[in-house]
Amino acid sequence: KQEVTQIPAALSVPEGENLVLNCSFTDSAIYNLQWFRQDPGKGLTSLLLIQSSQREQTSGRLNASLDKSSGRSTLYIAASQPGDSATYLCAVNSGGSNYKLTFGKGTLLTVNP
Amino acid sequence: DTGVSQDPRHKITKRGQNVTFRCDPISEHNRLYWYRQTLGQGPEFLTYFQNEAQLEKSRLLSDRFSAERPKGSFSTLEIQRTEQGDSAMYLCASSHLGGSSNEQFFGPGTRLTVL
Numbered sequence: 487k488q489e490v491t492q493i494p495a496a497l498s499v500p501e502g503e504n505l506v507l508n509c510s511f512t513d514s515a516i517y518n519l520q521w522f523r524q525d526p527g528k529g530l531t532s533l534l535l536i537q538s539s540q541r542e543q544t545s546g547r548l549n550a551s552l553d554k555s556s557g558r559s560t561l562y563i564a565a566s567q568p569g570d571s572a573t574y575l576c577a578v579n580s581g582g583s584n585y586k587l588t589f590g591k592g593t594l595l596t597v598n599p
Numbered sequence: 600d601t602g603v604s605q606d607p608r609h610k611i612t613k614r615g616q617n618v619t620f621r622c623d624p625i626s627e628h629n630r631l632y633w634y635r636q637t638l639g640q641g642p643e644f645l646t647y648f649q650n651e652a653q654l655e656k657s658r659l660l661s662d663r664f665s666a667e668r669p670k671g672s673f674s675t676l677e678i679q680r681t682e683q684g685d686s687a688m689y690l691c692a693s694s695h696l697g698g699s700s701n702e703q704f705f706g707p708g709t710r711l712t713v714l
Contacts, residue, residue: 490641518700529605529690530642530705537700575641584655585694585701586632589641 488513488580492590499566500598507561507593509576514554517581521550521561524573524592533574534561566597601625603706605691611712612681619677620709624693631674632692632703633666635659642690648674649696681713 489512499505509519518537522530534543534550536559542551549562563570573594577587604623612618624631629650634642645664647655650671660666663681668674678685688710692703 518702520702522705527710529603529707530692532702532704535700535702577641579701579703584647585630586644586647586655587634587642587692587703589643591639591641 488516488578488588490576490578490588490590492574492576492593494593495591496594496596498596498598501566501568503566503597504562504564505566505595507563507574507576507595509559509561509590511557511559511578511588513580514557515580516554517579517585519550519552519559520577520579520587521548521559522575522577524575526573530575563595566595568597568599571595571597603691603693603704605689605706605709607709608707609710609712611714613714614681614683616681617677617679618681618711619675620689620711622674622676622691622693622706624673624691625695625704627695628693628704629671629696630694630701631668632694633674633676634690634692636688636690636708637686642688645676678711681711683713686711686713 521533536552547564573592575592577589631648633645636642648668663679688708692705
C-alpha cells in the first residue's frame with residue numbers, strides 16, 4: 487500500500503526567501519506525481535505534474551524534482567510572496583487499473599510580509 | 600468556465616438525513632473520481648468511474664454511500680442516514696483516458712456538516 491509523507495507539516499518564512507517542501511513515498515513503482523495548492527476551504531489547484539520518467543518540472547517560480555528510486559520529491563519555491571501562503575499537497579499516482587491519487591497530509595506554508 | 604464544478608458548495612444537515620452531491624467534470628474527460636478530505640488530512644480516494652462504469656470503490660465507501668454517473672457525464676454521490684463522522688469536504692476530480700499523463704483536475708468541493 488502506497489504511503490505518502492510530507493515534511494515539514496508547517497513552515498513560516500519571511501517574504502523573499504527561497505524554500506523547499508519535501509515529499510516521500512513508500513512504493514517507487516509510480517506512474518506520476520502531482521503537486522497541488524489548496525487555499526483554506528477551497529478545492530485543489532494543480533501546480534506541477536512529473537511523469538515517472540522525468541527528473542523535474544518547472545513553472546514560473548516553482549520547480550519540482552523527482553527521485554523515484556529513493557521515493558522522494560521536492561517542491562522548490564523561489565522568492566516567496568505572501569500570496570504563496572497555502573497548503574501544498576503532494577499526490578502519487580501509482581497507475582494500475584484506476585490511476586487514483588494517494589495524498590500526503592500537506593505542508594501549511596505561511597509567507598510573512 | 601471549462602473546469603470541474605460541484606454543487607452545492609456547502610451543505611448542513613441533521614444526523615440521519617440523506618444528502619446528494621453533484622459533480623460536472625471537464626467535458627471531454629471520461630474518468631471521474633470522488634475523494635473525501637477531513638480537517639488536517641490529505642484527500643482520500645472514494646470511488647472511480649470510467650465513462651458510466653464504476654470500476655472501483657474504496658473500503659471507506661460504506662453501504663450508506665452510493666455514486667452514479669449516468670450516461671458518462673455528471674456524477675452524483677449520495678449519503679444515506681448521515682452520521683457526524685461523514686462531516687468532511689467531498690472533492691471531485693476528472694481526467695482524460697488516453698492522455699499521456701492522466702493529470703487530475705479538481706473541483707471546488709462540497710463541504711458537508713452533519714449536526
